[in-house]
Amino acid sequence: MSFHRTSQRILAVSAAALVAVAGILPVVPAQAATGARPPFKVSFPQETQVTRFSNDWGSRRSGGRRHGGNDLMAPKMAQVYAFADGVVEAVATSQRGGRYIVIEHGDGWSSTYIHLNNDNPGTDDGDAPWSLTVAPTIEEGAVVKAGQLIGWVGDSGNAEWTGSHTHFELAIDGRGINPHSLLEEAWERDQDRYIRQVLLALHDEKLMSTV
Ligand SMILES: [Zn+2]
The missing domain is CATH 1.20.5 (Single alpha-helices involved in coiled-coils or other helix-helix interfaces)
Structure with missing residues (x-):
């Protein structure tokens, strides 16, 4: 009963x-606000159900810089996915960006995923093995599919004091564009x-x- x-x-x-x-x-x-639409299928590049983001492209940053992407706020170790089919161009680290991945999608399009996890579980030690940063098989030259797990959210680089998130960038022929409208469409579809x-x-x- x-x-x-x-x-x-x-x-x-x-x-x-x-x-x-x-x-x-x-x-x-x-049409996206930028007018630029990729000629391929895209996926939201992170777990939709735990991600918050806004149109923060162009926001002022320290040193007179402007924000060149959208910040996808999520708890540490939330899953990060390939935005579209492509080939991994770089798995690397930089002082400001921390650990990051670049994927080439063809037709001049590329996406970048910055501040990936670099901490051991339950710590903020910045000393995690790369197996806690990128998914198995994700290395330079790896072929990926849209929506495939590529890594995990973190706070590496200068995200240490802003809360864990993925700084997501989209570029055509190396020129950054605001990804927001494409992200919004993909979020709604993938969340649905x-x-x-x-x-x-x-x-x-x-x-x-x-x-
Ligand atoms: Zn950012």
Whole structure:
């Protein structure tokens, strides 16, 4: 009896969630704000359900610099994904950026993922092995697919004092562009897919428990 009530509640929640998702999806603009649209499929480059981001492209930074990407705020060790199909161009480290990955997507497009994890679990020691920074097989020359796990969120480089996040950059022919509108579209699509997967899993669980 109590199971019956529970499954009914799950179905009600599922239906409500679907309606909510359908209701919050805005009309996707025909053109990104930059006018530049990649000729390939893109994925949101991080776990949607734990990521917060805003249009912080161009914000002032120390030393007269301007922000050249969007910061995807998330807890340490959240998953970072390839933005699109491509080839890993660099797995490297720099003082300001910390540990980072660059992927070439073809047609002059590239994406960069900066401040990846460099800490051992539960510490802020900056001394983690690279196996806690990038996923297995991610090295220069590796072929990756859109949405493939490539590494983990961290606070390496100058993110040490701003909270863990991925500084995500997009460039065409080496010239940086604001990735925000493309990220927003990808976030909405991937988050929608994530919710549908959760609902399907709930549905399967219900079917299994009635067998
Ligand atoms: Zn940044």
